[in-house]
Amino acid sequence: MALVSAVMVAEMHHMTPRRRMAYVEYIRQYVSKLHTLFPHVRPRPNKHVAFHIFDFLLLYGPIQSWWCFPFERLVGVLQNLPSNHKFGQMEGSLMKSFIATSKLRRWLNRADALPVIKECKVVFNKAFRNKFKESALFEDVTASRRTPVVTPPDLFSLIQKARVVLRVHTPHTNTMYSHSSTHLSNSLILYRAGGDASRPQSAGSIKYIYDDDSIVTLAVQRQLAALPGTADPFSPYPDYDAQLHSTRLDDxxxxxxxHWVIGHYARWPMSEDVCVVLPLLRKCNDQD
Incomplete structure (x- = not known):
């Protein structure tokens, strides 16, 4: 848990002095307790190196600014290109390709670009649209063609309408949401009840997605709270956002x-009555 907490702190999109100190403290706990829990584990240099990530967080900020994943993906792209089986200067090709694509992206996104360049950008977006954008576009196009169906009894008690247009999926802020009978994981959401940002976030599962006067709305079953007095094993790790809830949903x-939805969460049952709720969110705006 100390190692997981250290990784989660280091991966946050906004770095603060408190988070830097929390990272190094988690690594200290991990290294100091590892050999007590697992005496057979041999010392490795990467445990020492992990402490020095603190220095890089101080010098360069969040690790997304300097980690190697984008370059590793680019290496994979270059390795799959047709060649004469000669690797040549891979590092030089990597750097040139990265700089060229960055310049092209910046050039296409300039506010003062010529009209012909803006037209090229539209063509590029259509040519390289990802699967999510295609599904989202399909959803937007076909929503107006759907016909109302008889409202399910439990939904009727909420909206008081005899017929309603039901959806299977709906996109929102680059994320796809589904109702639970189609895709359970995509139905688990965190949201602000009543749209009140001052209230604690609630967890629930989407049972229906429907059009209410052409506005896409969700009908959600709230995840009930765990019983008072339930032991929380995650309390010593405040940077790990897991919370305990009941396995039951509100009827x-x-x-x-x-626009009340914050994002998805993952759910794992610890026992028959208690489950773990872990937000799947990027922390980039908080300033602790």
Missing amino acids: DLEEVQL
Whole structure:
């Protein structure tokens, strides 16, 4: 848990003095307790090197600014290109390709670009659209063609309408949401009840996605809270956002607007009555 907490702190998109100190403290806990828990584990240099990541967090900020994953992906792209089986100067090709694509992206996104360049950008976006954008576009195009169906009884008690247009999926802020009978993981959401940002976030599962006067709305079953007095094994790790909830969902449906949704969460049952709820969010705006 100390190692997981250290990784989560280091991967945050905004770095603060508190987070840097929390990272090095988690690594200290991990290294000091590892050999107590697992005496057979041999010392490795990377445990020492992990302490020095603190220095890089201080010098360069969040690790997304300087980690090697984008370059590793680019290496994979270059290795799959047709060649004469001669690797040549891979590092030089890597750097040239990275700089060329960065310049092209910047050139296409200039505010003062010529009209012909803006037209080229539209063509580029269509040519290299990812699968999510295609599905989102399909959803937007076909939504207006759907016909109302008889409202399910539990949904009728919420919206008081005899017929309703139901959806299977809906995109929102580059994320796809589904109802639970189609894709359970995509139905698990964190949201602000009533749209009140001052209230704690709630967890729930989407049971229906419907059009309410052409506005996409969610009917959600809230994840019930764990019973008072339930032991929380995650309390010593405040940077690991896991929370304990009951495995049961509220029988009553709750109306949730799309702009109230914060994001997805993962759910894992610890026992028959208790489950772990872990937010799947990027922390980039908080300033602790």
